[in-house]
Amino acid sequence: METSNYAVGPTFAVNLTDHLAIQLDALYKPVRYTTTGPSQPGFYSQRSSTRGHWWEFPLMAKGRFGRENVQPFAGGGISFNHATGTTESFYTDVRAGTETRSSRPLGMSGSWFGLVAGGGVELKAGNFQIAPELRYTHWRRTSYGPGTYALPNQFDLLVGFTFRK
Numbered sequence: 001m002e003t004s005n006y007a008v009g010p011t012f013a014v015n016l017t018d019h020l021a022i023q024l025d026a027l028y029k030p031v032r033y034t035t036t037g038p039s040q041p042g043f044y045s046q047r048s049s050t051r052g053h054w055w056e057f058p059l060m061a062k063g064r065f066g067r068e069n070v071q072p073f074a075g076g077g078i079s080f081n082h083a084t085g086t087t088e089s090f091y092t093d094v095r096a097g098t099e100t101r102s103s104r105p106l107g108m109s110g111s112w113f114g115l116v117a118g119g120g121v122e123l124k125a126g127n128f129q130i131a132p133e134l135r136y137t138h139w140r141r142t143s144y145g146p147g148t149y150a151l152p153n154q155f156d157l158l159v160g161f162t163f164r165k
Contacts, residue, residue: 006029006030007027007028007029007056007156007158008027008028009025009026009027009028010025010026011023011024011025011160012024012025013062018064018067019063019064019065020061020062020063020064021061021062021064022059022060022061022062023058023059023060023061023062023075024057024058024059024060025056025057025058025060026055026056026057027055027056027057027058027158028053028054028055029054029055029056030052030053030054031050031051031052031053031054031083031085031106032050032051032052033049033050034047034048034049034050035047035048035050043093043094043095044091044092044093044094044095045091045092045094046089046090046091046092047089047090048087048088048089048090049087049088049090050085050086050087050088050106051085051086052083052084052085052086052106053083053084053085054081054082054083055081055082055083056079056080056081056137057079057080057081057082058077058078058079058116058135058137059077059078059079059080060075060076060077060116060118061075061076061077062074062075063075064122069123069124069125070121070122070123070124071121071122071124072119072120072121072122073119073120073121073122073131073133074117074118074119075117075118075119076115076116076117076118077115077116078113078114078115078116079113079114079115079116079137080112080113080114081112081114081139082112083106084105084106085105085106086103086104086105086106087103087104087105087106088101088102088103089101089102089103089104113139113140114137114138114139114140114154115137115138115140116135116136116137116138117135117136118133118134118135118136118158119133119134120132120133120134120158127163127164127165128161128162128163129160129161129162129163129164130159130160130161130162131159131160131161131162132157132158132159132160133157133158133159133160134155134156134157134158135155135156135157135158136153136154136155137153137154137156138152138153138154139151139152139153139154140152
């Protein structure tokens, strides 16, 4: 199985106070994986290949603690997602020498909404800031199977870079 091992995208934040902000992210993750179904060697085999694009849009309230160049933070909120792509399924009948192919849109199983929480630390040096964060998302109404995506419990390690004038 192949999995996406990176996320990339912009963050937009509005600082309400020195310690409280509202943040919206637009995170892109490629979707690429294959699955194999039950097979009988010498008789038949089944497999599927999924390729697509996954976008997450977390909207979070973020609280910062401390006042210096090292500020721990924690936040929580909701996240929405949008996915596009296709799953191609292949059934091979070895004895007959035939292969049946079908294609369908990437399945989301109704998992367009999730709850998100995270925490990390903002490290500031002059005009530059780096903010590593561990983020947890719980997606609702997910299911497993060929062509479905979004595990119900997702952990991401994110690193944000900011340059300010």
